[in-house]
Amino acid sequence: MSKMNYSALEQNRNEPDMLATTTHTIPHIDFPFQKETLERRRECLTRQRDAVKHRLKNLATRQSNITRRSLAIKESIIRKYEELQKVLEEDLRLTLAFLDVQERAAVYALDGLMESNCSLIQEIEQDLARTTAQMAQEDMPTEEMQETEIVKRISHLLNSTDPSSVSLDEAMADQILSLTDRMFQLIRSQTPITKQLIKAYSSQVSLDPETAHPKLLISPGGDRATYTQAWQEVADLPGRFDSTLNAISLQGFSDGRHYWEVDVTGKTYWELGLTYPTIARKGNSEDCWLGRGKESWCVEFFDGEYTAWHGGVPHQLPVTRRFRHIGILCSFPAGMVTFLGADDMTPLFCFCAGSFTHPLHLAVCPGHDHNGANVNPIVICSVT
Secondary structure: OOHHHHHHHHHHHHHHHHHHHHHHHHHHHHHHHHHHHHHHHHHHHHHHHHHHHHHHHHHHHHHHHHHHHHHHHHHHHHHHHHHHHHHHHHHHHHHHHHHHHHHHHHHHHHHHHHHHHHHHHHHHHHHHHHHHHHHHOOOOOOOHHHHHHHHHHHHHHHHHOOHHHOOOOHHHHHHHHHHHHHHHHHHHHOOOHHHHHHHOOEOOOOEOOOOOOOOEEEOOOOOEEEEOOOOOOOOOOOOOOOOOOOEEEOOOEOOOEEEEEEEOOOOOEEEEEEEOOOOOOOOOOHHHOOOOOOOEEEEEEEOOEEEEEEOOEEEEOOOOOOOOEEEEEEEOOOOEEEEEEOOOOEEEEEEEOOOOOOOEEEEEEOOOOOOOOOOOOEEEOOOO
């Protein structure tokens, strides 16, 4: 064996020993490094856990504060209504007492007149009895003065006890009734209070025809959407819905409070809500439907049943009444979307998003014709 080959053999022979030596020395060299890495990871996880615990505590505190604040607001409003009720009850008591005084005075006066009539009737009965007795005895009196005196007394009594001479102050009573009616109309005009407040947030919007599904007809003013079975010859724009019967408003809102009312009279199927402009619009994805994705919130009405949707989660509503108008209120300060039966401002459902990350657009879906039972359009009302 040559020296070269021997050296190579020796080198190959020594390699396992070197590997073995290296294998045994790695733990001694790297262990402090691994321990330090694990220590840092533990500290990081501990900080993260503490941060999440702190956030959880803050969330619980916030929840408790909101509950207390809401309760305080409710109690304050209840007190105001109780005070209003007391004011109305006191005013009612005084008004009725005033009318009672007048009634008692009139009744007392009539009692006196009736008593005078009763007394005279007794006198007349006595005179009749005497006259009858005299007629039986054929002892006819000839005093005409007595008969004349009786006639005068009766005539005077009848004149002085005319029922029409006693009456209530009808003109004043009518004025009280008129003031009561005016007060009622004023209170009625201000209730429900939420109606007055919410309508103050009304915002004008118009539907964007370039977002409407080809089977939807959008009015020139953008205030109504009507389903038609005919596929419209419209441009296939990126923002147009091509599978769901949706259209969204041209205007978007990023702050403040906004309210809209939509007329759904006579419809058996519809969807209404708010959406980010990022909602999916193409294909058969569930996210194209209102409320099925994270980008939109809606209430759906189908065959007499109401369902609220967001993030694909349905919330069946315990409502059977068919409202003619549906109200939609969004509050950016609270991060809430609220749906109402706008006929009498009945709350239907409220979503709390916490905060909105994009502008919100009004979204409508008039639905298909539903075998001819759902041909009416969806109409955005002009709220005043």
